Amino acid sequence: LGIFTYDPGYGATASCESRITYIDGDEGVLLYRGYPIEQLAERSDFIEVAYLLMYGELPTRAQLAEFERGVTRHTMLHEQIRRFYDGFRRDAHPMAVMCGVVGAMSAFYHDTLDINDPEQRRIAAFRLIAKVPTIAAWAYKYAIGQPFMYPRNDLKYAENFLYMLNAVPAEPYRVNPVLARAMDRILVLHADHEQNASTSTVRLAGSTGANPYACIAAGIAALWGPAHGGANEAVLKMLAEIGHPKNIPDFIRRVKAKDSNVRLMGFGHRVYKNFDPRAKIMRQTCHEVLAELGIKDEPLLDLAMELERIALEDEYFLSRKLYPNVDFYSGIILKALGIPTSMFTVIFAVARTVGWVSQWKELIEDPSQRIGRPRQVYTGPGKRDYVPLDARQ
Ligand code: CMC
Numbered sequence: 001l002g003i004f005t006y007d008p009g010y011g012a013t014a015s016c017e018s019r020i021t022y023i024d025g026d027e028g029v030l031l032y033r034g035y036p037i038e039q040l041a042e043r044s045d046f047i048e049v050a051y052l053l054m055y056g057e058l059p060t061r062a063q064l065a066e067f068e069r070g071v072t073r074h075t076m077l078h079e080q081i082r083r084f085y086d087g088f089r090r091d092a093h094p095m096a097v098m099c100g101v102v103g104a105m106s107a108f109y110h111d112t113l114d115i116n117d118p119e120q121r122r123i124a125a126f127r128l129i130a131k132v133p134t135i136a137a138w139a140y141k142y143a144i145g146q147p148f149m150y151p152r153n154d155l156k157y158a159e160n161f162l163y164m165l166n167a168v169p170a171e172p173y174r175v176n177p178v179l180a181r182a183m184d185r186i187l188v189l190h191a192d193h194e195q196n197a198s199t200s201t202v203r204l205a206g207s208t209g210a211n212p213y214a215c216i217a218a219g220i221a222a223l224w225g226p227a228h229g230g231a232n233e234a235v236l237k238m239l240a241e242i243g244h245p246k247n248i249p250d251f252i253r254r255v256k257a258k259d260s261n262v263r264l265m266g267f268g269h270r271v272y273k274n275f276d277p278r279a280k281i282m283r284q285t286c287h288e289v290l291a292e293l294g295i296k297d298e299p300l301l302d303l304a305m306e307l308e309r310i311a312l313e314d315e316y317f318l319s320r321k322l323y324p325n326v327d328f329y330s331g332i333i334l335k336a337l338g339i340p341t342s343m344f345t346v347i348f349a350v351a352r353t354v355g356w357v358s359q360w361k362e363l364i365e366d367p368s369q370r371i372g373r374p375r376q377v378y379t380g381p382g383k384r385d386y387v388p389l390d391a392r393q
Contacts, residue, residue, distance in 0.1 A: 004375040004376065004377060006377045009270070010200075011270070014195075015195055015200060015203070015372070016195065016203060016363070016366075016369075017366070017368075018194060018195070018359065018362060019033070019056065019362070020032070020033065020053060020056075020192060020194070020355075020358055020359060020362060021033075021053075021192045021193060021194040021355070022034070022194070023193070023194055023271050023272070025269070025271035025272045025273050025274065026273055026274055027274060028272060028274040028275045028276065028277050029277065030193075030276075030277050030278065032049065032052055032053055032191070032192060033052050033053065033056050033057070035052065035058075036277075037188075037189065037277055037278060037281070038277065038281060040052075040188055041185050041188050041189060041281045044058075044188065045156070045157075045158075045184050045188070046157050046158060046184050046187040046188050046191070046351070046354075047064070047067070047068050047071065047156070047157050048064060049187075049188050049191050049354070050067075050071070050129055050191070050354040051063065051064060051067045053191060053192050053354055053355060053358040054125065054354070054357065054358045054361060070126050071126050071129050071130045071157075072130065072153045073130075073153070074123075074126050074127045074129075074130035074131060075130045075131065075133070075134055075151035075153060075160070076131075076134065076150065076151060077131055077134050077135065077138075078108050080108075081101065081104065081105070081108070081135075082138075082148065084100065084101050084104055085097070085101070085138060085139070085142045085148075088100070088142065090142070090143060090145065091143070092143070093342060094136070094139040094140060094143060094342055094343055094346045095220065095223075095224045095230075095345050095346060095349070097135075097139040097142070098135060098136060098139060098217075098220050098346055098349055099217050099220050099221050099224075100217075101135045101138075101139070102128075102132065102135060102213060102216055102217045102220055103213065103214055103217030105127075105128075105131070105213040106211040106212075106213040106214040106217075109124065109127065109211075109213060110211050113211065113212075115209065115212065115364055116364075118365075121212075121361060121364060124212045124213070124357075125212075125357045125358075125360075125361060128212065128213065128216055128353055128356075128357050129353060129354055129357060132216075132349070132350050132353045133151075133157070133160065133161040133164065133350050134150075134151050134164060136161075136343070136346045136347070136349070136350050137149065137161060137164030137165045138164075139343075139346065140165055140340070140343055140346075141164075141165075143342070146168055147168065147169055149163065149164045149167050149168075149169070150164075151164060152164075155175065156180065156184070157184070157187070158180050158181075158183040158184035158187060159175045159180045161183065161350065162175055162179065162180055162183055162337075163175060165339070165343075166338065176292075178288070178289070178292040179289065179292070179293075179337055182285055182288070182289045182333055182337065183337060183347075185281070185285055186282075186285075186330060186333065186334070186347060186351065187347075187350065187351040188351075189278045189281060189282065189326060189330075189351075190278075190326065190330075190347075190348050190351035190352055191351050191352065191354045191355050192352070192354065192355030192358065192359070193352075193355065196228065197222045197223075197225075197227075197228050198219040198220070198222040198223040198228060198229065198352065198356070199219065199352075199355060199356060199359050200222075201218050201219050201221070201222040202215050202216060202218060202219040202356045202359060202360055203359055203360070203363050203372065204372040205218040205219075206360045206363050206364065207363060207369060207370070207371045207372040208371055208372075212357070212360055215356075215360055216353060216356050216357070216360075219349075219352070219356045220349050223345065223348060223349055223352060224345060226265070229327075229345045229348040229349065229352070230345050231265050231266055231325070231327040232266075232327040232330050232331045232334070232344040232345060232347075232348060233331065233341050233342065233344045233345055234265040234266075234327075235265045235266040235304075235327055235328060235331045236300070236331040236332075236335065236341050236344070237265075237341070238251075238264075238265045238266075239300050239303050239304060239307075239331075242303060242307070243303075244303070245302065245303055245306045245307075248303075248306060248307055248310050249310070251307075252264075252310060252311065252314060252316075255316075256314075256316045264307075264311060264317070264322070265327070266324060266325055266327045266328030266329075266331075267311060267317065267322045267323065267324055267325065267328065268320070268322040268323075268325065269323070269325045272323065272325065273321035273323075274321070274323060275323045275324065276323060276324060276325040276326055278325070278326035279323070279324040279325055279326055279328055279329060282326060282328070282329035282330050282333065283324075283328075283329045285329075285333055286301060286329045286332050286333050286336075287301075289333050289336050289337065290336055293336055295336065298332070298336070300332050300335065301332050304328065304329065304332060308324055308328070330344070330348075331344050334347060
């Protein structure tokens with residue numbers, strides 16, 4: 001019935017050529033523009049990584065300063081955007097608010113935007129990287145009924161984000177540098193991951209020439225699912241449900257049961273058939289953050305480590321090459337930073353905006369790019385004649 005190769009979930013189909021991110025899933029290697037994620041997490045920071053992903057090289061001091069200034073001057077939102085929030089219920093999931101408000105930016109920056117003009121592409125990219133933390137922080141403030149905090153351009157990217165999330169006008173606010181560093185590292189680790197579901201969504205939408213803000217909103221929608229970015233939220237829900245290490249064997253039995261749709265969240269990956277290198281850095285960061293906060297005993301971390309230990313000794317997980325992924329430990333760090341569970345995937349979206357924007361830019365600048373238009377293997381009925389309503393049985 002069809003002449004096309006069917007590749008469910010695109011497990012064996014390259015959708016594009018890209019020079020941005022490289023993954024070797026068997027060896028657990030992740031490189032941004034050739035640089036190992038371990039080195040970037042340890043020695044770089046998010047704004048430098050953003051430059052690297054967008055332009056392909058590490059910046060000089062002058063280039064970095066100019067880039068940071070260029071992004072920072074776009075951190076405020078149009079005052080009219082404030083009013084969108086009032087249209088949402090207070091208990092709306094912040095990812096729903098993200099989809100709506102980021103998508104709505106296309107209404108503010110559309111008529112004047114020519115994506116074939118490199119300078120306008122640059123401004124769109126800068127606006128997105130700069131404004132998404134503000135949109136995210138306001139989604140949170142709206143949910144808890146606190147005043148929106150305007151961005152502070154004297155702060156670094158992660159510091160400003162923590163400030164907008166946690167500060168209130170009535171109190172002085174001091175950003176803890178260790179916690180800001182942890183947030184920055186989380187952003188670096190999530191910044192790009194080649195052609196995952198949300199990035200492919202951004203590219204597909206972008207291939208039609210659509211408005212870039214609308215394309216990023218499409219990426220946010222794809223990221224939200226529990227099989228993708230929503231997993232960090234799902235991990236904490238799962239740990240809460242397990243509750244105590246003594247309940248782990250029973251939970252693992254449920255995961256392994258035939259016809260079970262219970263999954264060990266934060267485990268497994270389409271590409272990594274070995275440790276996700278981001279998970280190793282996350283676990284280390286988790287210990288550092290808890291030490292800084294003076295938390296000696298974090299039952300969730302103990303539970304997660306025990307769950308990891310038991311899973312990694314279990315034939316079910318070993319034979320399927322299921323290892324912890326980036327989301328297994330990130331939620332515990334975010335919780336320690338005081339971020340509520342519903343915001344976890346939003347943090348992922350803030351970080352991944354840089355990857356989406358870089359991939360969108362690469363797509364638009366690729367002379368061989370064509371509209372993304374997958375084919376199908378048709379399995380429906382063959383041609384047949386319409387039957388009038390009265391004649392139907
Ligand atoms: N728990 C239990 N079994 C699993 C899991 C898991 N987390 N992941 C995969 N499997 C099993 C699956 O049941 C299947 O077994 P069988 O061969 O007996 O049918 C086998 O492993 C292969 O699974 P798959 O669903 O074909 O693998 P996939 O590459 O399509 O899915 C995945 C990848 C990430 C969606 C999946 O591993 C999963 O659902 N993991 C849990 C959710 C999660 O942590 N997602 C975050 C991914 S990393 C960050 C991001 O991308 O945003």
